[in-house]
Amino acid sequence: MRSNCLAKFGIAFLILIVTGMQAFAVTPGTQSSSSHRSSRFNHLRKSAWKRHGQQKISTDRTREIQEALIREHYLDGQPNGIWDNRTTAAMRRFQAAQGWQSKVVPDSRALIKLGLGPSHENDLNPDLLGDGGFTPLRGTPAASTDFSQR
Secondary structure: OHHHHHHHHHHHHHHHHHHHHHHHOOOOOOOOHHHHHHHHHHHHHHHHHHOOOOOOOOHHHHHHHHHHHHHOOOOOOOOOOOOOHHHHHHHHHHHHHOOOOOOOOOOHHHHHHOOOOOOOOOOOOHHHHOOOOOOOOOOOOOOOOOHHHO
16 A cells, blocks of 8 residues: 555656646747846847958058059059949059958058058157157167266
8 A cells, every 4th residue: 555655656656746847948939038038138249349350441541552452553443432343443452562461451451551551640648659669778788878977
């Protein structure tokens, strides 16, 4: 009799566990409320991330880049201010010729090499930019060894 009672209790306990597991299980087509909330916030973060930084090259800047590529004989024709396939191909060729990567165009090194780097005309101390603002200390090997001026 006792074993019969234990068997009934065991079966009832097993049914309770199985039905409880099904109640907490998430089917492939549904999400629990916490995962739904986190996916909503992840979407917001991802979309905000995509908006950071420069999205498009302006027409004036494209025209400057095209003029420089024409001057360096990597692009033919007249600058039109439209970043098209021929401009991209010319920039890739220029960067590859310099030994740089050619997947991300334009590369900042390529723009500087073309003479289109940052403008320092409105800087507060443009005279410090000639040597990067570095002034060697006295007594260092880079300092002058002429002791008559000291």
